[in-house]
Amino acid sequence: MQELGKQQKMVIGMVGLPARGKTYISRKICRYLNWMGFKSKVFNIGNYRRQICGTDCNSNFFDPSNKDASKARDECALLALNDMINYLRYEGDVSLYDGTNTTKQRRKLIMETLQQKFSEVQVFWVESICNDEDVILRNIQLTKLNNPDYVGKSSDEATQDFQQRIEQYAKVYEPIDMDENISFIKIIDIGNDIMIYNIQGFLQSKLVSYLMNLHIYPRPIYLSRHGESQYNVLHKVGGDSDLTQTGLMYAKQLGKYFIQELEGNRNIKMFTSTMQRALHTSNEVCEFLGVEYYSLKALDEINPGICDGLTYQQIADKFPQDYEERKMNKLTYRYPRGESYLDVISRIEQIIFEIERSRLPVIVIAHQAILRCLYAYFHEHEVPEIPKLNIPLHQVIKLVPAAYYCKETRIKIDPITGNWEIQDEATIKKVKSFLDL
């Protein structure tokens, strides 16, 4: 539920040794908060350190007895803190302080600085603890080796140096203690154990629910619209029309696609709406796969209210003002007696939780506006872009979450010939430099 309550500003501080998923968690939280309508930003201390101290820092730089380096690192931490406070003051609602923050002293310093400079802020700590060597090694391989710190080094060298860096931090690591009197959540071994302490307020409890559902299983998410419907052909909005012949053929081809794609795996979760065109498409797919689907009203297409059954031309003629208004602000415009995109975003929150939670492949067969919202969430688009995203008929969008992004593949399926055309959107597409993280 967006805009709930008079919200205080909030700082979320991460705690944990390197390669424990802090950046992954901060990015996820940031994504979720922005999605819910809270302006959020991650301030990654490592980036500040890289900018100021350069990227040629080997593990000795992180030795706690290295006085010069410690001083430099403290300064970077304070710089990041200041930027974060300014962000909250002038722009945002929530900022995430992504750093190791592994000593009581550092945490105390942050709390005191915040109290001094910005007393009306709520602070919430997220500590990630992991003792599984395999997971840590995998994290290092997936995310650290491409790190600017190790440009020009072999992956073995980089791994070794990084492990030494971790050891430096481990020397002074003090996990959060209850006597520090701070609100926190400890996530241990990717959610095997969770400790929640002194949670206050709506947002913190929502975040805890969200974090409990996170995992790092790289399960694929398949999004597809229903097959072509009669209203599609007539260019009408709304309605509960059925599939056309072409649409029905797409449904069958879609079933065949999934049979190949899933290689006989029936352990999947399939969601669809309660509207005929989606139900009939899902029925066909389920016949092929031998699975069952969940039909949820929350996935029904955006409600166009009084414009139901009209073509865009007719809407422009009958309701010229609304037509203009919608063109100008497609995101917030609410059809009279109907919904806006913002209403839809609110509506599908439960589904997003379901998909996040799921460790099995997920298939969603739904509608254009709905899929725009789902796609935007997983692909990290800005909310204002949602109403213009391209989600055409007869195409499957396959999203596979990876470390800091979502790998996307689009499969165009010709309903008549059954031919597939695969478009692999390389990760280069949304080039966010490491610094922008």
Next chain:
Amino acid sequence: MQQCNRSQKIAICTVGLPARGKTYISRKLNRYFNWLGYKSRVFINGNYRREICGTECNSQFFDPQNEEAQKARSDCAKMALQDLIQFLQNGGDVGILDGTNITKERRHQIENDLKSSFNGIQTLWIESICNDSKVIQNNIRLTKINNPDYCNVNPEQATIDFLNRIKMYEQIYQTITDDENLSYIKTMNVGADIIVHQVYGFLLSKIVSFIMNLHTYPRPIYLSRHGESQYNVDDRVGGDSDLSELGEMYAEKLADFFYSEFPTKEIKNQIIFFTSTMRRAVHTSDVVAQKLEIQPLQLKTLDEINVGICDGMTYTEIAQKFPNDFQERKINKLGYRYPRGESYLDLISRIEPVIFEIERSRQPVMIIAHQAILRCLYAYFHQNEIPEVPTLDIPLHCVIKLTPAAYFCDEKRVLINPQTGEISIKEEYVQEFVRSKSKQKSFIDL
């Protein structure tokens, strides 16, 4: 989200010393699951003990050295567990075992019995820990003194005896540890601190969120419909009509009523005020908002049930134009979905986030919405069965004040005459209400 994976059986067992809120948590969870559409029931060890051993058990009965009593209590616990297992075998989805279960041995035995009764059953242990003597005293006062165990004893004696009973249990209390290999949730300080260990699955993670938000603050929830609308006058369903003149008068009188309910500015600023996005509710809320100088939050989730193709018709017109649908709705008002519209079940699903918000809130809550919506909200807090929802009486021009307490919900209805502003108050307690119904929910049935 209803209908997600009904195939898995779930058994939840409580752990904790007496007066730690175990029964409260069990009841709340039970209510929540039934609300979500799961068949759920609570099995209270204490009740089995009362039925079999009688209610004249003073604290000596609970002495761990008292072998005879120990055997009797152990037998009772076994019976409760057996009934739970039977319930799950006969179509139940969630069984909740409400007992102290404070020894590792007992827990181990129960876990084994449960796991061997079903393939793939999920078990969850909820331990409630509290060391705040004020909270414990309060719990004893609120819930134990009225307990059948103490019906012939004066409150002071009862408290002393109960505190002795707790001491008996303390002698052998073993908190859950990881080596017991159980999925558990430990809640401390009334939900402020929680430890979660190996809890997976849709329902289980919902439980954690739910428990996090539970509290025992007796805050009031005010429910009112919008003032009379144009469509009300014309007897039409749906639409987005505005208030009639009478409705506007109600809005004024409602504002006056709330103004007197919340005397200080401090209290006013803490109120959680929700309304829908429909004209009739927004206008009613605006009048109240102005008088109290607070702002309502308009939630589309609180919009009236969507009547699809029947929008704007009277019931007579519906009966004429869609006789089949009209009949269908009469037979199954709960599940019937208006074509292109919603059913009551859809509504129940839709308002879940609002219910969560209200559960969470420790401040007074004010909701100005619509008949079908309020039927659902009222039913949840007032603990009505889901099939009753579509026929609950939520009249116009009436404020329903609910104050949920430990084991029941206090209800007060304030009927406000929109023209004269005259107020007439009807007070009802659920316990009375429930006893007078033929369904006879005794303490044992809970």
